[in-house]
Amino acid sequence: MNELEQLAELIFPDITDTIDDLEKRYPQRNLPDNAIVARFAPSPTGFLHTGSLFATLIAWKFPHQTSGIFYTRLEDTDTKREIEGSGEELLKQLEAFGIMPDEGYMGSYEKGNYGPYKQSQRANIYKVVIKDFIKRGLAYPCFCSSESLNEMRKYQEEHKLNPGYYGEFAKCSYLSPKVAMERIKNHEPYVIRFRSTGNYQNKIKITDLIRGNLELAENDQHIVILKSDGLPTYHFAHLVDDHFMRTTHVTRGEEWLPSLPIHYELFEKAGWEKPKYAHLPVIMKLDNGNRRKLSKRKDPEAAVSYFLENGYPAQGILEYLITIANSNFEEWRLQNMNANIFDFTLSFDKMTLDGALFDLAKVKNICKERLARLNKDEFTKQAYEYALKYDDNLKALIKRDENYFKEIINIEREKDNPRKDYETFKDVYPIINFFYSDLYEKSLTNELPFNLERFDKATIIKVLNTYKDDMGLEYDEENWFNNLKNISEKCGFCSNVKEYKKNKEAYLGHVGDVSEMIRIAISTRKNTPNLYYVLKILGEKEVITRIDKVIDKLS
């Protein structure tokens, strides 16, 4: 045994597996050429960030359009920052968006042959590779105390030198294996560092699938690869996990781009093929004219849970994120208004480059459009799922009579250009509760929003009475409206808005004013879904009852 081998044995006496063993245990995946294997690798340090949902959507979509594999890995090596239970919570939230891993860490269990998928359970795998690195002189123990590292940092600052552990500052890289072994035997604490041979002055060529060819300074940092707690750092875990889990594409936030030279050197020294890299744009927000990152502290919409709790349809949020991802999506959507978003083919070269701006108004528009395009059964199913968790009132309504609910939300739905009444499922209860007699009666105790400045009570009563006697509900919508025009004329209102505007003195108001009076009377609101259908659903008897009540209230 040479000295390096002795050193490796001294540090890892229990590690008997070799890299070859790992290569056999985690063989190349048997997938079609060009199949993409990508992953979502969250750290369990809090909630699911909207930016992470964006990254996950992309990591999920590419494998799905290439018959590949999307898997999840829990990056829980930073035990100090870990928040109990947040790993499971992240997975649950992904599920709410219909993004299910094919393999990997699933919250309460694991699935697949490339595990364990929790980094804290992979310590021995990392150690096999590190042991090999030590034997090959690619890694070494470092005994530098935090005081001496602080002094080094101060010195570098004062002398305007690049910070870090490199070159002449990498003191322990100069220790002979013999000295290192003595110090270990003396129980001196240590970490393991990677021995870089790079030079910061050199440029290396790097290819990013989104950003194209880049030149970055070569890595020269002797980064820590194994911490004193026996767990690896991000960089080393990335090397080992993405190699042995056979990731083909690393899709991750652009904050990792500056570390890419480290990863290049690690892969090269290990002698392994590098995955392809795609560094995704960070999601930004316009704040008083300035762009800044979507912030956990300042922006409620930075947490995915915000959308779920407020009843945004999952598909609407995903659709919005795809519009951020690929500039050609919106054009595709216009040509495929009812298609499933996942039928769109995502591509790396159409990916937005700069920090993408998060636009809540646009999110709302998209959600409105998507909700309008759900058929009544799907709408009801999703509304109920939302209500079960977040909206007792809505839950009660749907439970009372599901068919009645469907009839209501089906007003002007299931057609080419459906009506957009709801932005979120949270809107549903306040918009439709008047359909239910008891809830209507409750709101009847409030002041009704009649325009009493323009019309006195006697006029309103006259309109309501006239309408009550001839509701026209047996007609189709057009003829119902013609009937309403007749009623308007009978009551002294103009049946044509344009004409009314030309000759206001001749009339009390116009047909729109008449329909507003009816609308208010039967719903207590100035805005409702299409009045004709509202009246039809309520039915003659109920409409008469309601009108009588309002007349009573006005008299």
Ligand code: GLU
């Ligand atoms: N755990 C890392 C993070 O949460 C993952 C980055 C990656 O996907 O490689 O930022």
